[in-house]
Amino acid sequence: xxxxxxxxxxxxxxxxxxxxxxxxxxxxxxxxxxxxxxxxxxxxxxxxxxxxxxxxxxxxxxxxxxxxxxxxxxxxxxxxxxxxxxxxxxxxxxxxxxxxxxxxxxxxxx
Amino acid sequence: xxxxxxxxxxxxxxxxxxxxxxxxxxxxxxxxxxxxxxxxxxxxxxxxxxxxxxxxxxxxxxxxxxxxxxxxxxxxxxxxxxxxxxxxxxxxxxxxxxxxxxxxxxxxxxxxxxxx
Numbered sequence: 756x757x758x759x760x761x762x763x764x765x766x767x768x769x770x771x772x773x774x775x776x777x778x779x780x781x782x783x784x785x786x787x788x789x790x791x792x793x794x795x796x797x798x799x800x801x802x803x804x805x806x807x808x809x810x811x812x813x814x815x816x817x818x819x820x821x822x823x824x825x826x827x828x829x830x831x832x833x834x835x836x837x838x839x840x841x842x843x844x845x846x847x848x849x850x851x852x853x854x855x856x857x858x859x860x861x862x863x864x865x
Numbered sequence: 866x867x868x869x870x871x872x873x874x875x876x877x878x879x880x881x882x883x884x885x886x887x888x889x890x891x892x893x894x895x896x897x898x899x900x901x902x903x904x905x906x907x908x909x910x911x912x913x914x915x916x917x918x919x920x921x922x923x924x925x926x927x928x929x930x931x932x933x934x935x936x937x938x939x940x941x942x943x944x945x946x947x948x949x950x951x952x953x954x955x956x957x958x959x960x961x962x963x964x965x966x967x968x969x970x971x972x973x974x975x976x977x978x979x980x981x
Contacts, residue, residue, distance in 0.1 A: 793909075797975060798972035799958070799960075801969070801970070801971065801972075842908075852914060853970060855901075855908045855909040
């Protein structure tokens with residue numbers, strides 16, 4: 756699975772959009788981009804995933820660049836409960852394990 | 866979404882004893898379950914992949930005789946930490962992959978193990 760690079764930490768004001776970047780320059784054509792988050796002392800929670808097209812669900816939007824070498828997870832209106840570590844993972848869909856990197860620690864502030 | 870449970874959520878045990886952690890998929894069947902370990906301020910590290918009805922596959926550096934995994938049904942996998950030592954104290958998390966799905970994986974809430 757391709758390696759990803761994310762900033763170690765980010766801050767966001769409550770009510771504003773949180774934009775979390777991820778670089779995956781070695782991504783293969785059959786690899787998807789997955790986003791999970793982990794709130795302190797809990798198991799990871801699936802957020803969204805995509806291959807080429809931008810995706811949106813009730814939690815977030817995923818913007819993937821045309822060359823697929825990077826992506827951005829957007830939380831449109833961040834709340835204090837969105838404070839968590841966000842992991843960007845690339846893997847072949849229906850593949851096996853998820854390989855977690857360091858993630859981005861997002862702190863939403865009042 | 867699909868729900869995965871873990872039991873117990875927290876356990877404290879004495880050094881040298883064994884501890885069993887259960888991972889259950891509550892509303893779906895999971896041919897494959899994964900066990901992760903997470904030390905404080907670190908990311909999740911995969912320990913082993915558990916397939917129903919067959920032996921688990923362990924990651925390099927994980928002792929299979931110390932971390933016994935059993936996946937006896939499509940909804941239950943267990944991890945037994947044998948002869949626990951204080952350095953085994955960690956947050957243990959399982960995930961389950963939906964059988965026949967598109968590779969969706971759902972995580973349990975984790976088990977905090979403290980060995981005294």
